[in-house]
Amino acid sequence: MTIRVQTEDFDAGAELAAMRVASASIGALVNFIGQVRDINDGDTVSTLTLEHYPGMTERSLEAIEAEAKARWDIVSSLIIHRVGTLQPLDQIVLVAVASAHRGEAFEACEFIMDYLKVQAPFWKKESTLVGERWVEAKTRDNDAQVRWKSKNN
């Protein structure tokens, strides 16, 4: 259960390899890599700046990981989230879950992403040709989180 909030880029391949070979009880490693897109809501994005709430961010991510570990039989998990100013094609986030079988890893990884999206205190501001603007929260992200409340495992 590892959490890192950092301005530097990360080597997804190295992170995943280290996580995978840490235990031969791992049969499945599911992960999500998020990157900055060049167009959002129809406008060309030149930079994306991520602000966060130091202190709360880490606690929030730890709570989400702990909940995933309580719900599913997983071997390990990793969350790396970048802050600061990024450009299109830059990596934003890596969420990875390792487990014996794939079902648990898929569910836990998507669960962590869905909760991260609506609970972890990050805010995105994008710079476009029409100026700077804060990215609006999406209704679909709330919907994605809410569906876990009715799921039994």
Added chain:
Amino acid sequence: MTIRVQTEDFDAGAELAAMRVASASIGALVNFIGQVRDINDGDTVSTLTLEHYPGMTERSLEAIEAEAKARWDIVSSLIIHRVGTLQPLDQIVLVAVASAHRGEAFEACEFIMDYLKVQAPFWKKESTLVGERWVEAKTRDNDAQVRWKSKNN
């Protein structure tokens, strides 16, 4: 839409990086990495040998990828599956799906894995301390595939 069936290992990090930076319309890259476990059904596994049906394997994987592309709005997908004799901690399979948003990538990646598990002509034989044995198909893999038939997207 890329498919490779090979005896050689693969560099998951390099594959994922190439897929991700191929387009700044990609916001989400979800992938599954499978590896050989050291214990299966209670016995220590020394080697795992994968046999397949050349000719049908590629067609089967292509059909699964095509179905995923028809069901979800995805930018690209990749399936690499190894055959031959492997050892614990060796990578077996990489399935990766890139899309603008994470929901599609998660669903399509899990869909491909679930169908691969029950439709692609691979067979595993493991060598354990109690001898060689063919790995039995799991009921839960059939269940995992069947649930997609009732899902609407």
Added chain:
Amino acid sequence: MNIKALFFARIKESVNYSTEDIALPIGVDTVVALKEFLAKRGEVWADLFSGKQVVRVAINYELVDDIMVLNEGDEVAFFPPVTGG
């Protein structure tokens, strides 16, 4: 009661600072009462805190509802819906 207020993202830009120590009058002892108190500071504050916008609140790093009770020394953060990931 004294609290430390923090403001983030769009809200930080609107009020034009990120941190403020506030001495609350007697009776302002819940999140909803604190929002009402802040809404009286002027137009910018009224826009933010009178209910027209969604303002999330965390007390001591935990997301809370508006009925949450405040305690001496609390760190109270105000921010718009989060957009990470």
Added chain:
Amino acid sequence: MNIKALFFARIKESVNYSTEDIALPIGVDTVVALKEFLAKRGEVWADLFSGKQVVRVAINYELVDDIMVLNEGDEVAFFPPVTGG
């Protein structure tokens, strides 16, 4: 009718070879009839093809049901449930 039969995994080991060109008698023109035909070859074949075991069939690389009709020159593969991934 002539077909090419292929056997994989556990089934290949049981019958002890992987490929066989078979000239089918008249009337053996579906997968289910072919399985019955093979089951008469002896004990090993009866064990495999008389319904006690799950044997999947692909014709020309496509998974098919037992009612599928055979055609001249078909490549017919027999294998146990797959276990890749």
